Amino acid sequence: MIAELITIGDEILIGQIVDTNSAWIAENLNLIGIPVNRIVSISDSKSAIQKSIDEAFINSDIVIITGGLGPTNDDITKSTLNEYFKGNLAIHQPTLEHVSTIFKSRGLGLTELNRKQAEVPDCCVVLQNKLGTAPGMWFENEGKILISLPGVPFEMAGLMKNEVLPRLSKLITNQVVVHRTIQTFGLPESYLAEKLTNWENQLPKQVKLAYLPSPTSIRLRLSAYGAKGANLFDLVEGEVKKLYQVIPSYIYGEGEVSLQEVIGRLLKLNNASLSTAESCTGGAIAHLITQVPGSSEYFKGSVVAYSNTVKEELLGVNPDIIKKNGAVSKSVVEAMAKGVKEKLKTDYAIAVSGIAGPDGGTVEKPVGTVWIAIASNKSLFSKEIRFTSDRTQNIIRSTATALNMLRLILIDENI
């Protein structure tokens, strides 16, 4: 089975938004063994939509369309699909109830436009969109499948995960695909590739390796495709075991796990609590930690000490050491870590102080200079790092580096 993706929306064709949906869908289809043949972006135009579907069905078995399902007049995907598949639009009662509930919970009544979102062609299977008002739709015709999803990325992803991928997986019966994703932190791509050369060269030819870099980590994905019966799982498992021996401390987890989730697990495992004191990261570390459901079990809070006065008054940093060494220094970041650990009564504390930029750099401490400290009941560790000249990158990298330092210390002190 081969898929084609069609993205609908004038906003893509005028370059106002980047189409991230297609990459997300393509990656997830590939993971279940469905290759993507082509990705097409077209305007909110009936003829363009119809023509693209015709074209897509020539070479593909599955067409996934995103976008054009909003309540306003420029959104015409639903009516066009209804016409294409010769259906009739009718209110879908469960969707209407769902839409009503959403608006009620916001204290709003149902308008005629909202009501229209619950209308669907009677010739499709409705895919319930728990995260929004526009339902997904699944059409089948002459052995071909067309799936229509909303363009809002998190709604699209929710529908793909909950409805589309499980259904498509069931259709693929004669093929086995095994994927393992290993999350690494701390080595740039070229260094990691060099360290892995020997391991990579001995990989069995059924096993393919991909480097997937992000601003904060490099994921290594091992994939093996084959006919049912081939023991691909053990094959991949064996290679992963070897990989752990080559770069043990650089691997922080597997699958889609994040550094903050790994830290959460380690803290819970050791019944330990955490606080943070943040200057240049401005709350980004606390924000990442608290994105994890249940983080209130171990995370007590953070003091974002953007001004020196806050460092002194809330964290008890001695004004003299700020005057003497500057706010971006070993002594200040260590005092911040000790201060927040004590004030918030936690077992561990992270502190960060740096120059995110674009202003504030000097010859000795250029933009990108960041001090990170980790305080525990047993130790106080700090480190200076030079990142880039870009503010956003400096915040992201400081945050990830601090979380990884805590991870290594948590492992070191608790095993």
Place this chain on the structure above:
Amino acid sequence: MIAELITIGDEILIGQIVDTNSAWIAENLNLIGIPVNRIVSISDSKSAIQKSIDEAFINSDIVIITGGLGPTNDDITKSTLNEYFKGNLAIHQPTLEHVSTIFKSRGLGLTELNRKQAEVPDCCVVLQNKLGTAPGMWFENEGKILISLPGVPFEMAGLMKNEVLPRLSKLITNQVVVHRTIQTFGLPESYLAEKLTNWENQLPKQVKLAYLPSPTSIRLRLSAYGAKGANLFDLVEGEVKKLYQVIPSYIYGEGEVSLQEVIGRLLKLNNASLSTAESCTGGAIAHLITQVPGSSEYFKGSVVAYSNTVKEELLGVNPDIIKKNGAVSKSVVEAMAKGVKEKLKTDYAIAVSGIAGPDGGTVEKPVGTVWIAIASNKSLFSKEIRFTSDRTQNIIRSTATALNMLRLILIDENI
């Protein structure tokens, strides 16, 4: 003149990279009055490339291709184009010198693969790529134009700016395009559309309107296309003025400005400072505010009070009112706002306390219940909002709602 964009590369079809080039090119073509008809991503395959060019030339006058110009064997765009336009590959002397210079400057010699990068079809105009080794190529045939550019984003952008856009602009002598983007917050798309019905119905037919929703705002884009001489700028300006009269308090800015940037400007304008006290948003508000360069001028810091102890000890919230009303309540969030404003000595303070989920909800206070307070030197305002059942969405929406509440109060108290 109409353009189509073709992106070549297997890495896009497996979702390994997001195609940002197309949005960049589309935006810049639109700005000079060339609409983009379609964007297509295909694999590094000769037949796919040839077929896509044939298809593109049916509806478009200009085809811009990115990708597939690297030195390795999987890059076949150049040889395919050479065959398509019936040319002969020959060394282009200025390109060879340029490539040699680049490798010399890196202390490297020229390999046979590098030499091949200086080979170009003799039937094209060579566009010199100052930022890399693969040259751009400009083909013309029967009144149609095909431009081939490298896929590396900054090399593509350099060639577009220096070579492609100036040449295309010269070809367009009779057309004008005007775009304006208005950022709104606080009305769901369907409500906004209803409020704008009358205004939308009276828009001149040269002016097109698009709704561009994101999790935190809805952008309204007005676009006008017409012949040179038509005063489209004034036409759009007039409609924007009317729009401000219809939804004055829902518009927070124009173009790509963010809520946190608008707040930064308002605070600087009024020489005022800000602090935040965050429970369920966990530092997300401070993080957004400090993403803005220069935010240290007005932002003093935040207390992320995830545990009640921190609310009591660092923000001075009375334990009795937490016991009596719960942490997610009007009295607690107001005490948090007053507390952080006082401790951090700021003119304004934001406080948020809510149940982000997935756990912690009750019948009276289900997941998604959030209290937000804004304290100023003149007032203390608070509001309860019910968001969704999704943790990530609740954090994002609470954050944006709090920033917008502060924006409205800043305007109200300072004009």
